[in-house]
Amino acid sequence: MPKIVRERHDAIPALAEVFREHGFEGASLSLISERTGLGKGSLYHFFPGGKDEMAAAVLADVATWFESNVFAPLRNDADPRKGIGHMLTAVETYFQSGMRICLVGAFALGDARDRFAESIHRYFAAWRDALGDALVRAGLERKEAKERAEEIVAAIQGAIVLARALGEPAPFRRAMRRIRAMVMR
Amino acid sequence: MPKIVRERHDAIPALAEVFREHGFEGASLSLISERTGLGKGSLYHFFPGGKDEMAAAVLADVATWFESNVFAPLRNDADPRKGIGHMLTAVETYFQSGMRICLVGAFALGDARDRFAESIHRYFAAWRDALGDALVRAGLERKEAKERAEEIVAAIQGAIVLARALGEPAPFRRAMRRIRAMVMR
DNA sequence: GTCTATAGATCGATAGAC
DNA sequence: GTCTATCGATCTATAGAC
Secondary structure (H helix, E strand, O other), rough: OOOOOOOOHHHHHHHHHHHHHHHHHOHHHHHHHHHHHHOHHEEEEEOOOOOOHHHHHHHHHHHHHHHHHHHHHHHOOOHHHHHHHHHHHHHHOOOHHOOOHHHHHHHHHHHOOOOOOHHHHHHHHHHHHHHHHHHOOOOOOOOHHHHHHHHHHHHHHHHHHHHHHHOOHHHHHHHHHHHHHHHHO | OOOOOOHHHHHHHHHHHHHHHHHHHHHOOOHHHHHHOOOHHHHHHHHOOOHHHHHHHHHHHHHHHHHHHHHHHHHHOOHHHHHHHHHHHHHHHHHHOOOOOOOHHHHOOOOOHHHHHHHHHHHHHHHHHHHHOOOOOOOOOOOHHHHHHHHHHHHHHHHHHHHHHOOOOOOHHHHHHHHHHHHHH
């Protein structure tokens, strides 16, 4: 498929897919070049820091997307339950019912963890805290809310692992349904 | 640390640690050689199929360990709740409260998934089914038991992701405590 | 900005001496 | 069985023409 790349940002989606499919180590520059439609010269023009900078840019883009589409609604929606419902819908679409992995979660399990430790930590802490806030506003006691938030974020990550391992989206979909039921109760 | 390697099997623990720490792609033969204490010649003597065969041997070893220490107790313990309690204790030790990742889960998220799809599928299906059996014997209806088993296996995997991402064992320990409470209820 | 060519290191894997 | 030496391929990254 043809790609129009005029600035660095245009290459990010293709970069993200390559890192998701092959991991940090598995994403070779030749593969990246092929999938972005950019020669190595262009890649190093946009990302002088090489593969590290490409992955960092992808992580930053993911963080921005989640901040806008998941965390902010959790914190700001007048009805916290609506914010959580919004999160679940967004997450189900984003992860394609578990058939598309969470790049940050995969990095957390792999060799790239130390390299991007701060970004990874920030992503999960922000998610957990935003969800915890929503649960407090929904009426839960603070300590209970924090633990529930942690449980839900972990459940989503685990559902992705299981869905990918079994090769079917059903475990992910069931997990989303369980979370929805738990929250709306 | 010195290693005594007389047969193929003696190299498996070191191999497993290298694959766990660096992933399939990240585990280079020179790193494997260093950590097992075996030269490349010896490695290819024991594993003629190269890195693929090494990883396959590790996965087989993991499967055997879980079969003996986790799945069999789940299926055979006269008191199914005791079997589940045994599973949780074994898992907490094995994964070092989330500071040691699940190799099969990490492979499921990474590039190695396609290569070892069958082993990965079998591992998670066996775990889910053995736990489901135990829950049926504990009195749950079959459909409810299957869903609970899936939920628990996913919760463990998600707890590992979160613990690794946040760099602390607490999320994993809390998840184990929640599962225990859910089952014993 | 984008390309080709290529450097320099490291990859997985093999050969052959011992 | 284990080692050293080394193969060809591939890796990340750079240089320089256009």
